[in-house]
Amino acid sequence: MNYYLFLLLFVLPVAVMAQDEYYPKPGQSTKQPPPPTYIIVLRDGTELRGEILRQDSTEAVIRTRNLGEVRLKADQIIRIERQDSREPGGTYANLFPQTMRIAPTAFSAEKGRLYYRNYYLYISQFEYGVNDNWSVGATFYSFLPTNLFSLTTKVSLPVSSRVRLGINAQYAAVRFNRFIEGIGYVQGIVTTGDRRNNTTYGLGATVSNGRVSSNLVGTFGLVRKVSPKLTFISENFVLFGSGVNRSVDFAGVLSGGVRFDRRRHAFDLAAYIPLVFGPNIDTPITFIPYGSYHLRIGQ
Numbered sequence: 299m300n301y302y303l304f305l306l307l308f309v310l311p312v313a314v315m316a317q318d319e320y321y322p323k324p325g326q327s328t329k330q331p332p333p334p335t336y337i338i339v340l341r342d343g344t345e346l347r348g349e350i351l352r353q354d355s356t357e358a359v360i361r362t363r364n365l366g367e368v369r370l371k372a373d374q375i376i377r378i379e380r381q382d383s384r385e386p387g388g389t390y391a392n393l394f395p396q397t398m399r400i401a402p403t404a405f406s407a408e409k410g411r412l413y414y415r416n417y418y419l420y421i422s423q424f425e426y427g428v429n430d431n432w433s434v435g436a437t438f439y440s441f442l443p444t445n446l447f448s449l450t451t452k453v454s455l456p457v458s459s460r461v462r463l464g465i466n467a468q469y470a471a472v473r474f475n476r477f478i479e480g481i482g483y484v485q486g487i488v489t490t491g492d493r494r495n496n497t498t499y500g501l502g503a504t505v506s507n508g509r510v511s512s513n514l515v516g517t518f519g520l521v522r523k524v525s526p527k528l529t530f531i532s533e534n535f536v537l538f539g540s541g542v543n544r545s546v547d548f549a550g551v552l553s554g555g556v557r558f559d560r561r562r563h564a565f566d567l568a569a570y571i572p573l574v575f576g577p578n579i580d581t582p583i584t585f586i587p588y589g590s591y592h593l594r595i596g597q
Contacts, residue, residue, distance in 0.1 A: 339377040390527050390559040394592045395493040398519045398533040399566055403498045404454045404464035404489035407433040412595040445473045462489045481506050494523040529557040546576040566590040
């Protein structure tokens with residue numbers, strides 16, 4: 299695998315996330331987590347809590363505990379948000395658990411939600427939750443998308459209340475002069491924990507010219523809520539395989555940083571430390587500051 303494409307995938311944000319708050323009661327199945335509860339705020343100030351059965355551009359159907367199924371016209375609704383995003387004491391949940399910063403977790407983007415992320419100002423990314431287990435996304439150079447872009451899709455499934463499995467596939471391309479060099483990447487993901495506190499393990503390989511690289515990319519990440527409005531995130535990568543590269547004996551990336559959680563958006567500040575060792579490498583350890591912005595679009 300070309301070393302510079304490795305940096306493109308894992309240092310620049312072109313690539314495409316303790317304790318669980320839900321504990322099953324005795325005798326309760328742990329195969330599927332409970333459906334999410336939403337808070338629906340109406341124009342007259344009423345707040346309803348329940349499961350969304352159906353939602354489109356004209357109406358929403360909500361199942362509530364006390365009122366049963368309630369049908370609402372779209373123009374009655376001011377805002378819909380997940381209950382776990384509104385917590386007591388001014389605490390904000392991690393609204394963007396489907397990704398750590400660059401690498402994905404096995405959590406899904408929320409169904410029907412559009413997300414926007416901006417990395418370093420010049421990289422933009424959109425992600426859309428097609429359903430509860432499938433999302434698609436596009437990443438591009440903000441000022442001239444044809445110079446650098448990426449297409450991503452992820453499928454993930456819960457296997458218990460604390461464990462999710464996922465597969466993330468990506469195609470990234472960079473223009474060099476008049477030529478575009480592209481590379482595919484497929485990664486398996488396991489995430490344990492909940493949306494606020496979780497651990498992610500990933501293993502992926504690049505695909506170029508129809509061949510899967512013998513070099514593999516391992517991912518290990520931690521997400522921990524450290525205060526009502528602050529989340530610590532560390533995502534780390536290592537490139538290993540047969541030979542790694544003729545001029546590189548070892549390549550990896552360490553990182554650590556914080557996410558400033560807000561009700562509908564978030565800011566990330568972090569540092570990445572690429573480690574590259576080999577006979578022709580003059581600077582094996584470098585430091586890269588990092589900043590990004592996350593926004594959930596719509597109600």
